[in-house]
Amino acid sequence: MNLPSKHLEKAVEQIATLPGIGKKTALKLAISLLKRNSEEVEAFVEAIYTMKHHSKFCKTCYNISDNEICEICSNSKRNKLQVCVVEDMKNVLSFEATGIYSGVYHVLGGLISPLDGIGPNDLTISSLVERVKNENVEEVILALSTTMEGDATNYYIYNRLKQYDVKISVLSRGVAIGDDLEYIDEVTLGKSLMNRLPFENAIAG
Structure with missing residues (x-):
C-alpha cells in the first residue's frame, strides 16, 4: 500500500x-x-x-482494574467461595451480562496451547491453586471455550485441583463444541452456567 x-x-x-x-x-x-x-x-x-x-491486574483474580483489588473481588455481596475460571476479561463481561452469577472470578490470561508456545506456567493456574488451598473455596466453575485448547486447560486444572476438597464444575454443553464464549449470547451462556455439571460427569460423557 x-x-x-x-x-x-x-x-x-x-x-x-x-x-x-x-x-x-x-x-x-x-x-x-x-x-x-x-x-x-x-x-x-x-x-x-x-x-x-x-490499569492494573487485580491481585486476587487478575481481572483488569483501576485498583489493587477489583470491584467484584472487593464486593462483600459476592460469594467468595465460588470461583468461575475464565480465559480473559471479555469472558468476565459476558458472565456479568447474564445477571445470574454472584460468585467471583479467576482470569487465566489465556489457554494452554503448545502450538502457540503457551504452557501452564504462562497462565495464572498456580495462583488459582493457591486460592483454593488458602481461601476455603467450595466450588470452581471451569468456564473456558469448548475448543481443544479450552478442554486441555480444563483437564490440566482439574488434575491440579482434584486433591483438594472442592467441587469442580464445567459449563453444560449447551455451548456448542468449538465455541468461543465471547460470541455466545447471554441467555445460552446463562443456561449453561445454571445447568453446569460436575467435571467428572463431563469426562464420562
Whole structure:
C-alpha cells in the first residue's frame, strides 16, 4: 500500500497490528483520526496512554482494574467461595451480562496451547491453586471455550485441583463444541452456567 505520507503510513501500520484490523480498515481509521481536531486526537491518545499505564491486574483474580483489588473481588455481596475460571476479561463481561452469577472470578490470561508456545506456567493456574488451598473455596466453575485448547486447560486444572476438597464444575454443553464464549449470547451462556455439571460427569460423557 503506497501512501502519500510516511506519517500516515506509520499510523496505518500501527493500527493494523490490532486484532481483526486489516490494512484497509486501518487506513480508514487513520484518515478518520486525521480529520479530527487536535483536542479530540489528544483526548484519544491520552485515554490509551492512561489505560496502558494506570490499569492494573487485580491481585486476587487478575481481572483488569483501576485498583489493587477489583470491584467484584472487593464486593462483600459476592460469594467468595465460588470461583468461575475464565480465559480473559471479555469472558468476565459476558458472565456479568447474564445477571445470574454472584460468585467471583479467576482470569487465566489465556489457554494452554503448545502450538502457540503457551504452557501452564504462562497462565495464572498456580495462583488459582493457591486460592483454593488458602481461601476455603467450595466450588470452581471451569468456564473456558469448548475448543481443544479450552478442554486441555480444563483437564490440566482439574488434575491440579482434584486433591483438594472442592467441587469442580464445567459449563453444560449447551455451548456448542468449538465455541468461543465471547460470541455466545447471554441467555445460552446463562443456561449453561445454571445447568453446569460436575467435571467428572463431563469426562464420562
